[in-house]
Amino acid sequence: MKPVSFYLVTDTHYFENELGAEGKAFEKKMATEQYFVRESSAIVKSTFARIGEDKETDIVIIPGDLTKNGEIESHKSLIKELYKLKESGKRIFVITAGHDYGEISYAYKNDERIEVEGTDFNALCDMYRDFGYGDAIAIDEPTHSYVAEITKGVRMLAICCDSLNQPKGAMDERHMTWAKEQIDKAKKDNCSMFAICHYPIIPSVPVFDLVGDAKIKEWQKVASFLADNGVELILTGHMHIQSINEFYSEKGNRLIDICTACLAGSPAKYRKITIDNNSVMKIQTIDVEDFGWDMNGLTAQEYCHKKFHDAIIARVDGALSGGKGIVKHLKSFARKRFYKTTVGAVERLLLIKRDEALKNKKLPELVGEIGVGIFLGDGAHTEGTPVYNFISGILRRFSFILKKVEPKLEKDGIKVDLRSMLLNTIGNNKGFSDNNAEFTLK
Ligand SMILES: [Fe+2]
Ligand SMILES: [Fe+2]
Structure with a gap:
């Protein structure tokens, strides 16, 4: 070149x-x-x-x-x-x-x-x-x-x-x-x-x-x-x-x-x-x-990432709102839990190995941070980090669902491994920076 x-x-x-x-x-x-x-x-x-x-x-x-x-x-x-x-x-x-x-x-x-x-x-x-x-x-x-x-x-x-x-x-x-x-x-x-x-x-x-x-x-x-x-x-x-x-x-x-x-x-x-x-x-x-x-004392980067972080939570909020009848009640229940639940509570509920670093973090914060982090590149949540362990634990608990979904996602005979896809999305394992x-x- x-x-x-x-x-x-x-x-x-x-x-x-x-x-x-x-x-x-x-x-x-x-x-x-x-x-x-x-x-x-x-x-x-x-x-x-x-x-x-x-x-x-x-x-x-x-x-x-x-x-x-x-x-x-x-x-x-x-x-x-x-x-x-x-x-x-x-x-x-x-x-x-x-x-x-x-x-x-x-x-x-x-x-x-x-x-x-x-x-x-x-x-x-x-x-x-x-x-x-x-x-x-x-x-x-x-x-x-x-x-x-x-x-x-x-x-x-x-x-x-x-x-x-x-x-x-x-x-x-x-x-x-x-x-x-x-x-x-x-x-x-x-x-x-x-x-x-x-x-x-x-x-x-x-x-x-x-x-x-x-x-x-x-x-x-x-x-x-x-x-x-x-x-x-x-x-x-x-x-x-x-x-x-x-x-x-x-x-x-x-x-x-x-x-x-x-x-x-x-x-x-x-x-x-x-x-x-x-x-x-x-x-x-x-x-x-x-x-x-006027960015309320934030740097330009902090301002932009905070706005996106809040937008991600607003999207989850939107997905958990609306509906009719029983769906509306289930969504309303899930929405309340989403805002109140900590990572520690999910770890206890799903019997995932507990990690002190994340135990008091509320789910919206975690979801927002992971979302912003994916788009920033250089996914920091590689194997062994607290977020990796938490997501990996959840995926293991729900592996029976992943196994049902994966065949439906296959295209041209190429198998889909959702667990590895998700974990390699939150953590950059490519060997070079994004x-x-x-x-x-x-
Ligand atoms: Fe665009
Ligand atoms: Fe575009």
């Missing part, structure tokens, strides 16, 4: 606050979200200002979900910020994704949700012509995928899997044929090539393999296609998680997928990636810092 250095920022979910971001309907919607609509513009502006100050790196890549939900005014405001960043000397390459067009766009005013003007998919290439599309040496018109030579001898295959012309989150045969032609052309022209895609190609954590749109459809097929054609690196977003994964095809070729967090939310991170003359790729993760917001890592590329 030839040398190149760039910033990687994704899922900016920019929202123009003038449209309206207040009232009861807004607060209700945001209570369970991982990304922060009202703060998004301030986070984007402060991050772009910091990136603009770095004179070492002049390329910025943004793989999709640029706006909250495709509001035309959000696009216009974000584009103004992109022009400011460009004026600081950066070349910017974006792709668009599902949150950038098509869906009904909403704002929030006077305690209500109101519909606002959205964006037509076909208008996006022209709107972002100065941020990738105008520099493209090839564009796949149906999908808006494109190829750009981002620096001399290094081409970027920008794969757009959210278009009107193929199933969302998928790469169909026609699209792959077009990509193969571009990869072959890059080789012929003696250029290195890496790819970007909004959707992770490799499931970011093992349990995401069971979640429909957590990765590209038929991910093993797409990963093998890229790896076997010599594309060793792909940069992704969408799941708002910090993760780095390796995949080896049956022929033994490697694909590295660097999935980066949502910028305007928790984990609130972005990356700087440098590939040197010896093909050594250094991945550095950078925290979103103070973005000029945040700061180094790889030698081909």
Whole structure:
């Protein structure tokens, strides 16, 4: 791989606050979200200002979900910020994704949700012509995928899997044929090539393999296609998680997928990636810092993680609310227990080996901490840690249920081991960090 250095920022979910971001309907919607609509513009502006100050790196890549939900005014405001960043000397390459067009766009005013003007998919290439599309040496018109030579001898295959012309989150045969032609052309022209895609190609954590749109459809097929054609690196977003994964095809070729967090939310991170003359790729993760917001004395990171922590608990609360008749009573009982019960009480009830470190921790706290931790990457709950032992103990107690569920989750004859999937999701056992890592590329 030839040398190149760039910033990687994704899922900016920019929202123009003038449209309206207040009232009861807004607060209700945001209570369970991982990304922060009202703060998004301030986070984007402060991050772009910091990136603009770095004179070492002049390329910025943004793989999709640029706006909250495709509001035309959000696009216009974000584009103004992109022009400011460009004026600081950066070349910017974006792709668009599902949150950038098509869906009904909403704002929030006077305690209500109101519909606002959205964006037509076909208008996006022209709107972002100065941020990738105008520099493209090839564009796949149906999908808006494109190829750009981002620096001399290094081409970027920008794969757009959210278009009107193929199933969302998928790469169909026609699209792959077009990509193969571009990869072959890059080789012929003696250029290195890496790819970007909004959707992770490799499931970011093992349990995401069971979640429909957590990765590209038929991910093993797409990963093998890229790896076997010599594309060793792909940069992704969408799941708002910090993760780095390796995949080896049956022929033994490697694909590295660097999935980066949502910028305007928790984990609130972005990356700087440098590939040197010896093909050594250094991945550095950078925290979103103070973005000029009143955060009640918390740091930007503390503020973002606390909001997500509370959103996770609110989601559990929502799942344990509502229903009718006996279901309503059972949910109400479970909801009360959820808030009152400590880890120690669960350990006693299920006869799990007790651990002093967790015994007084309430379940909502534990659930929130585990959730935030998964998305921060570098899962800390590896074998032997208190949380690992607790979750492992519960899974052992309920292994008879797992054994019934696992066959139903099998796909293409591949067996599912839920216990190992869950434990490898809360603890990183890959041998390298999800945040700061180094790889030698081909
Ligand atoms: Fe997103
Ligand atoms: Fe997305």
